[in-house]
Amino acid sequence: MLKIKKSNLDKLYAAISERQILYVPCNVAGKPNFAVWGEGADVDLVSLKTVKSAKEVFFPQCEDIASFRKEGKNISVKSEHKESGDFVVFGVRACDCKSFDILDSVFLADPVDTFYKTKREHGTVITLACSKPEETCFCSAFGIDNAEPEGDIATYFAGEYLYWSPKTEKGLNLTKTLNSLLQTATDKDNDALEKEQKKIKEITGRLPLYVLDLSYWEADDLLEKFNSEKWKALSESCIGCGACTFVCPTCQCYDVRDFDKGHGVQRYRCWDSCMYKDFTMMAHGTPRPTQMQRFRQRFMHKLVYHPSNHEGVFSCVGCGRCVEKCPMHINIVKVIKTFGGDDK
Amino acid sequence: MQKVAEIAQKRAIQLLNQGVVNRVIGWKKGEFGYDETPAVFTTAAGIEDFRYDVFSAPNLSKYLIDESKKEGKILAFLKPCDTYSFNQLIKEHRVNRDNVYIIGIECGGMADINTIRNRGAAGVTDVADNGQTVIAHTLYGDVTFDKNEVLLEKCQACKGKKHVIFDELIVVNPQDDEPKNRFAGVEAIENMTPEERFAFWREQLSKCIRCNACRNVCPACSCLQCVFDNPRSGVASKASPDTFEEQLYHIIRAFHVAGRCTDCGECSRVCPQDIPLHLLNRKFIKDMNAFYGEYKAGEDSETRPPLVNFSKDDAEPSVISDKGGDK
Secondary structure (H helix, E strand, O other), X not given: OEEEEHHHHHHHHHHHHHHXXXXXXXXXXXXXXXXXXXXXXXXXXXXXXXXXXOHHHHOOOEEEEEEEEEEXXXXXXXXXXXXXXXXXXXXEOXXXXXXXXXXXXXXXXXXXXXXXXXXXXXXXXXXXXXXOOOOOXXXXXXXXXXXXXXXXXXXXXXXXXXXXXXXXXXXXXXHHHOOOOOEEOOXXXXXXXXHHHHHHHHHHHHOOOOOOOOHHHXXXXXXXXXXXXXXXXXXXXOOOOOHHXXXXXXXXXXXXXXXXXXXXXXXXXXXXXXXXXXXXXXOOEOOOOOHHHHHHHHHHHHHHHHHHHOOOOOOOOOOOHHHHHOOOOOOHHHHHHHHHOOOO | OHHHHXXXXXXXXXXHHOOOOXXXXXXXXXXXXXXXXXXXXXXXXXXXXXXXXXXXXXXXXXXHHHHOOOOOOEEEEEOHHHHHHHHHHXXXXXXXXXXXXXXXXXXXXXXXXXXXXXXXXXXXXXXXXXXXXXXXEEOOXXXXXEHHHHEOHHHHOOOOOOOOOOOXXXXXXXOOOOOOOOOXXXXXXXXXXXXXXXXXXXXXXXXOOOXXXXXXXXOOOOOOOOHHHOHHHOOOOOXXXXXXXXXXXXXXXXXXXXXXXXXXXXXXXXXXXXXXXXXXXXXXXXXXXXXXXXXXXXXXXXXXXXXHOOOOOOOOHHHHHHOOOOO
């Protein structure tokens, strides 16, 4: 276990940035989101959740795929795929870190998404334990430990220090380059850290969503769930915006679109939302013409389709962003409870 | 407020039982006491979950576009500012007035959970409203706020406590109808240099995630097919590689709702990135007031709005240029 004084974190950011790009939660116009660190950045490691999740670093909201240029009768096509440089993402919470596994199971399965893969290979993930979990958190329902996050390096705030624990080879390699800034933790430090983790666990145990019964969703009765009458009432106030989708760390759907540049076309992909009317639009129209159907798709995907395709793993990490951000306060927790929890 | 909620609940059950209405649209309790969801109740028993308190912020008027076209009459609880939206929807022939029984419900201002969080109350598990104060019960202890400090932006700029359309009223504590100054925020931006203004909006709009919550919640955005959802328009309701186009989305939307926006403030309430979108709409309202005389969209359901009316006294372009535009 290593440590660095909180007051020295700026030096740490600068040292990492010297060699590679560093993404860290920063406040821009009052809201924390992952951003490239630079001198004077308003780093925010206190806010528990960035608005957009850390997935954006590996799977940006908008990403160029190819460009087409027309000259006379010729059309030239250029791939926009680039190998990623090494980078670090710091301040990733345990839930977001777990979401990378879920994204991996989709993007790294055959056919491999090379845009995503290169970033995963070159990115070093530094996680941060959650000193102050909030009421919207329910990562524990998915077996995630917010006091002991995974990642290449796990870090923890306790007292005056940030504690630093490399967990993988990537993590060890990065740590080597920062040796002059990091000190070895003493027994006293380890005690302080243990106390902090105990405190986190105590609070987590008191979270209102700590116990979330998922057993209903483990049963294999897809059609019964699909045809349930409950979707109608659950979705009736959904306004069909994409807030839940775009703040979600596990949502992975994207649209491929062409941007007309006048003298050519830029083909890009951008996050898509199953809440949108034109989601998976085909020549004959949309397969889900009502908002109830679109709403159902989102939760069936997270709680039924994804687990049945990926050894029972739910496509939710309990970060609670949707709980916080839905304009009408509809969310996955209400879906889970309505079907198989309190109101069973 | 609790008394108002009790009366509303009783009245809803009465109207359902009497067969005056067959459905009720109101707000339903959530998980934490601050996360109410709009809901349609169809039975007297279901109304047990009805809530009306400082977190009944969602404007129900837009739901009535669809609900008023269904069979039977629906009871809708509308706060004063929500009645403006409903009136405006009547003016635009978007709702069937005959199918809605409106109860204008007293509003003492709605609280903003984000403000409560931003002011240091993390882990809010419940909120109690004591009239003047709001107490946030959190995982880390109780935090008390002066209610005025944690009001939603739209309530800080309240248009007034008058319901402009209703069939009956539930007002237990008649309140001062003095409208607040809505334009201070706009004036602050007007006083910036063009460069500062540009930088301000660039930074704010750079946060946009194109979730379209502002558009979808907006009662003035009632097009069956939004231009941004039209694949042949060349623009989309998703992120674009061109940040200029991206940022123009909000400006275009503000133009589209100019003269029709009732300043219900829902756009700013729902924005996950806290972009002060109401400022764009309010700038148009302020300018229209200056050029065409005081006008409040939704104040009535008949008069012609300034932008679709012509009079010989209409502002000439020179008037606009006098205000700082190019000749």
